[in-house]
Amino acid sequence: MSIQTTSSFKKVRTALLGAVLAGSLVAAVTPATVAATGVKAGQACTAVGTVGVATNGNTLACKGTAGKAKWTGYKKAAVVFGAASAAFAPKEEFAVYAVPKQLGYFKAENLDVSAVTTGGSIDAVNLVGQGRIDIAGADLGSALQGIARGVNIKIIGGLVQNFPWAMTTDPKKNIKTPADLKGKTIGIIGFGSGSYPFTKAWLAGNGMKETDVKLVAVGGSIAPATVALERGDVDALAFFLSAYAATEFTGTKYNYLPNPAALTGVRSLSWVVNADRYNADPEVFERFLRGAFKGLIYSTQNTKSATTLGYTEIPAALAGQTLASRLDSGTFQLKAWLATATPTSGTPVSWNYLGDIPLGDWTKSQAYTRAAGTTVTAISRARYFDSKVLKNANSFDRKPIVAAADRAK
Known part of the structure; x- marks a missing residue:
């Protein structure tokens, strides 16, 4: 896979973080x-159920x-x-x-x-x-x-x-849209991982079923998973953004397929x-x-x-x-x-x-x-x-x- 800056990751992250339910991601008002500070064990207090910090930080x-x-x-x-x-x-x-x-x-x-x-x-x-x-x-x-x-x-x-979840492909391969994944192999972290339900929901949001693709567990490490993507062992990866960031830092490039609208606010x-x-x-x-x-x-x-x-x-x-x-x-x-x-x-x-x-x-x-x-x-x-x-x-x-x-x- 080609070497690049991390601009694609930044763009996708911005898009994913921007597409949220109004008011759901801001700090509560x-x-x-x-x-309370400077309190001592055994000292009288009035607000039962509250917490305080002793002089030693406890x-x-x-x-x-x-x-x-x-x-x-x-x-x-x-x-x-x-x-x-x-x-x-x-x-x-x-x-x-x-x-x-x-x-x-x-x-x-x-x-x-x-x-x-x-x-x-x-x-x-x-x-x-x-x-x-x-x-x-x-x-x-x-x-x-x-x-x-x-x-x-x-x-x-x-x-x-x-x-945080995203579906990616090798930008050098001819898989540019969600529909291009039909009949292909998707590498998920594992069937006990959130990667699995994400992939099924992602497929459903794009008009496909699990039976329309082949799912392969590639493990939780992004580096060997990316090697599998490069070799063509899998055609796409279903990982979380911070995992992709680990390899994008060293120059790896991914093609991010858009998440369906149904995943907004999840x-x-x-x-x-x-x-x-x-x-x-x-x-x-x-x-x-x-x-x-x-x-x-x-x-x-x-x-x-x-x-x-x-x-x-x-x-x-x-x-x-x-x-x-x-x-x-x-x-x-x-x-x-x-x-x-x-x-x-x-x-x-x-x-x-x-x-x-x-x-x-x-x-x-x-x-x-x-x-x-x-x-x-x-x-x-x-x-x-x-x-x-x-x-x-x-x-x-x-x-x-x-x-x-x-x-x-």
């Missing part, structure tokens, strides 16, 4: 409560009854986070896991957080439902499919709010939790999200520093290479992922309410799941989207985080 909660409430430290808790991919890379596992772990955001919540890989969104949903992991970032469509199948999960927030990665554990102690997940949101803000403000922290926490993501050799490409890839995960307006300081999933986006995502060949009816947002932890998860001051990111190299 309702401001989050900024946590988060405390105002607990008790009116007139008798005190600032209270959290009990130690362990949380296992699942990344929706078979290998760690500069994307969500950097921004919402590695960065908050390296910077002590989880420690401030008295959380011991670990991370594991999964086979993709569908696999992550199943693992969460089985209780083998506690929380994962999984495609909302895959989560809705899981709920329809009776998987024991709840959704407590949104993560990737700008649809949500991707959302916070999926084991329903039993969440119901037993929702506060643990509030604490996790608060640390994760801090990591997201820091990563957006200083993506190069976040990439360094990510590789430091997860050296396996270097794939045997040095930090120096991977830093620039990793930063580029993480920036591409962040473009799908953060509001399209405002600045990190002004992002007061991260994680909401508006009803319109929920409805569009159900339509997406149906287009992917799964019957999803009457999946109640009121029942399965539990947003009660989002207010306190957003209760922290953004300014010190942004300032720390600005000071970092």
Whole structure:
């Protein structure tokens, strides 16, 4: 494949991020409560249910009854986070896991957080439902499919709010339109990945069925998948934008086929939790999200520093290479992922309410799941989207985080 700049990626990303439901991708106008500062454990407090920050940086909660409430430290808790991919890379596992772990955001919540890989969104949903992991970032469509199948999960927030999936071909081949793919072979990440329902929905939106093409699992690494595309083993790839960015940084060129209009406004990665554990102690997940949101803000403000922290926490993501050799490409890839995960307006300081999933986006995502060949009816947002932890998860001051990111190299 030919060498080029990344202009085509930028154009497609701009188009994809621009084609969204009005109001669904901006920071909510309702401001989050900024946590009280300088509080001490055992000190009297008045606003039961709120959070505060001690002088040592730890988060405390105002607990008790009116007139008798005190600032209270959290009990130690362990949380296992699942990344929706078979290998760690500069994307969500950097921004919402590695960065908050390296910077002590989880420690401030008295959380011991670990991370594991999964086979993709569908696999992550199943693992969460089985209780083998506690929380994962999984495609909302895959989560809705899981709920329809009776998987024991709840959704407590949104993560990737700008649809990230794209179908690409080799620009040197004569496949220029969606119709040209009929009878061809499409490389998907795997049948347990969100790549699979995306491909089925993409085909349906272009008047085709799964039987009109051949689907081949090429794995979650974009480099060998691109080699398969170059060799002609597959005629198209169904990956997410930040994966393409990893190879476009080194000059690889792809031809992006347009997504059908039906995919406009569809949500991707959302916070999926084991329903039993969440119901037993929702506060643990509030604490996790608060640390994760801090990591997201820091990563957006200083993506190069976040990439360094990510590789430091997860050296396996270097794939045997040095930090120096991977830093620039990793930063580029993480920036591409962040473009799908953060509001399209405002600045990190002004992002007061991260994680909401508006009803319109929920409805569009159900339509997406149906287009992917799964019957999803009457999946109640009121029942399965539990947003009660989002207010306190957003209760922290953004300014010190942004300032720390600005000071970092």
